[in-house]
Amino acid sequence: MSQIKGPKHIPLLGWRYRGLQMLRDPMGFFTNLHNKYGEFCFWDPKNSKHLCVFGPEMNKYVFSRPDIFIVDAFRESRLPRNSAIERLSFGLMRLNGDVHARHRKLMQPAFRSTVVNTYWQSVVDETNRELSNWQFGQTRDINKDLIRLITNISLKTMFGVDEIENNARLQKLMEELLILATSPLSLLVPYAIPGFPYYKMLKIADEIELIIKKMIQNKIGKAGNDVLSILVNSQSEDGGLSENELISEAYTVLCHESVAATMSWLLIMLDRHPEIYEKITNELATLNGSPLPVENIKELKYLDNVVKESVRLLPPSGFSLRYLSKDHEFYGVKLKKGTMVFLSSYVTHRYSNVFDNPLQFSPDRWETIQPSPYEYLPFGCGMHSCIGKYFAQMEIKVILSIILQKYKLSIKPGAVIDRGMRVSMVPKHGLPMTLNRLTDKIKRENISGNIFESIELI
Numbered sequence: 001m002s003q004i005k006g007p008k009h010i011p012l013l014g015w016r017y018r019g020l021q022m023l024r025d026p027m028g029f030f031t032n033l034h035n036k037y038g039e040f041c042f043w044d045p046k047n048s049k050h051l052c053v054f055g056p057e058m059n060k061y062v063f064s065r066p067d068i069f070i071v072d073a074f075r076e077s078r079l080p081r082n083s084a085i086e087r088l089s090f091g092l093m094r095l096n097g098d099v100h101a102r103h104r105k106l107m108q109p110a111f112r113s114t115v116v117n118t119y120w121q122s123v124v125d126e127t128n129r130e131l132s133n134w135q136f137g138q139t140r141d142i143n144k145d146l147i148r149l150i151t152n153i154s155l156k157t158m159f160g161v162d163e164i165e166n167n168a169r170l171q172k173l174m175e176e177l178l179i180l181a182t183s184p185l186s187l188l189v190p191y192a193i194p195g196f197p198y199y200k201m202l203k204i205a206d207e208i209e210l211i212i213k214k215m216i217q218n219k220i221g222k223a224g225n226d227v228l229s230i231l232v233n234s235q236s237e238d239g240g241l242s243e244n245e246l247i248s249e250a251y252t253v254l255c256h257e258s259v260a261a262t263m264s265w266l267l268i269m270l271d272r273h274p275e276i277y278e279k280i281t282n283e284l285a286t287l288n289g290s291p292l293p294v295e296n297i298k299e300l301k302y303l304d305n306v307v308k309e310s311v312r313l314l315p316p317s318g319f320s321l322r323y324l325s326k327d328h329e330f331y332g333v334k335l336k337k338g339t340m341v342f343l344s345s346y347v348t349h350r351y352s353n354v355f356d357n358p359l360q361f362s363p364d365r366w367e368t369i370q371p372s373p374y375e376y377l378p379f380g381c382g383m384h385s386c387i388g389k390y391f392a393q394m395e396i397k398v399i400l401s402i403i404l405q406k407y408k409l410s411i412k413p414g415a416v417i418d419r420g421m422r423v424s425m426v427p428k429h430g431l432p433m434t435l436n437r438l439t440d441k442i443k444r445e446n447i448s449g450n451i452f453e454s455i456e457l458i
């Protein structure tokens with residue numbers, strides 16, 4: 001059929017087996033394919049529906065042709081038409097062309113640095129509130145704490161909601177929805193049969209949508225500094241967003257698992273690199289116990305390099321998916337409309353011609369390199385690149401500045417750190433860390449897990 005290679009066809013199961021492998025551990029899956037087949041391959045040589053393309057040249061090829069390689073998040077989930085779950089998922093990552101451009105234009109003002117900077121106080125307050133539960137000597141699942149913290153910050157900054165009880169309810173629903181939506185059983189049995197995850201997912205989506213609708217109603221005509229108030233009351237020459245569009249975009253910007261995931265991976269890498277940990281705490285010590293001020297977000301150079309390096313090695317959104325909008329000839333091979341095209345920043349960030357010793361966690365490399373947008377793309381590339389990039393970076397740096405000036409964190413001895421996949425790549429079994437005093441001497445104990453495939457660790 002084609003000269004594009006790929007792993008051997010498995011009778012009966014075919015691409016479905018590969019799909020399950022991919023869902024279980026996308027980063028391992030794509031790395032193996034890249035190591036074996038190079039810059040492009042099919043999942044299954046008998047089925048040209050799934051194409052994987054790797055590296056800067058391929059990223060450029062795909063991301064610079066948004067009319068041919070389109071987004072359609074959740075296409076595979078077969079969501080019922082006109083349902084709450086469909087409306088919740090109809091945000092930017094499902095829109096293309098003029099509609100996408102219109103939404104993005106209306107949303108952009110809410111993500112400008114001048115607006116995002118006004119969220120600094122909420123980030124500080126929520127972090128201090130979270131830390132009031134942390135006690136020296138405790139071992140806690142820091143990933144879970146970070147997810148709660150980031151969701152609370154999101155609810156406050158994106159929706160202007162500050163009631164802890166409401167937050168807890170919405171947070172629980174969002175967490176459940178995420179688990180159900182990414183469960184392989186929901187993808188394999190997408191039918192509303194009571195008791196099945198897909199059915200539960202639809203019910204939870206109904207409840208979330210009701211909560212968001214009420215919030216939207218409360219914002220109409222009222223000035224507010226949260227993202228939802230800005231969106232509800234913003235207009236362009238083509239008008240504002242309809243209620244359904246608002247529901248979709250509101251839910252899109254509320255889901256921030258990637259921020260908590262980034263911070264967890266970063267803390268794991270600091271734990272395994274005591275000299276880097278010390279260097280970053282020395283830099284933070286110049287703040288004399290205060291949170292990183294908003295006007296200095298870009299000024300702590302070492303912190304900036306650590307964050308950059310962390311999302312290079314363990315980008316929480318380590319792969320992207322596009323669909324062919326029409327038949328297309330790709331390097332001499334005729335591909336059909338609808339072909340799924342997978343790209344991976346995780347794989348790209350390991351190209352040794354761009355990043356020397358790519359598996360080493362080396363923040364200092366950022367003093368001398370300036371990769372192109374196709375070589376380094378933790379926040380995506382092209383039309384659909386991350387609208388919340390500046391917000392995420394501000395949040396991560398400010399929270400870290402508070403945590404690391406108060407505690408010396410160390411991973412629980414014997415912890416297993418495996419890559420897991422939800423919407424983002426997360427530490428599969430959580431992140432058990434002990435809260436030590438800054439003056440404590442820490443002996444780094446052994447940990448295990450497939451993290452050792454992703455990065456050279458001690």
Ligand code: HEM
Nearest residue numbers: 092093258259262317320378379380384385386387388392
């Ligand atoms: C460290 C945290 C984050 C990372 C690593 C990240 C990464 C990404 C990536 C890779 C994409 C592009 C996906 C693709 O092309 O397939 C993306 C898109 C997007 N991100 Fe983020 N993101 C983060 C935080 C956030 C935050 C905090 C928000 C909102 C406040 C946000 C909102 C969005 C939206 C709305 C899009 C879709 C943009 C579009 O389609 O036009 N992200 N993000």
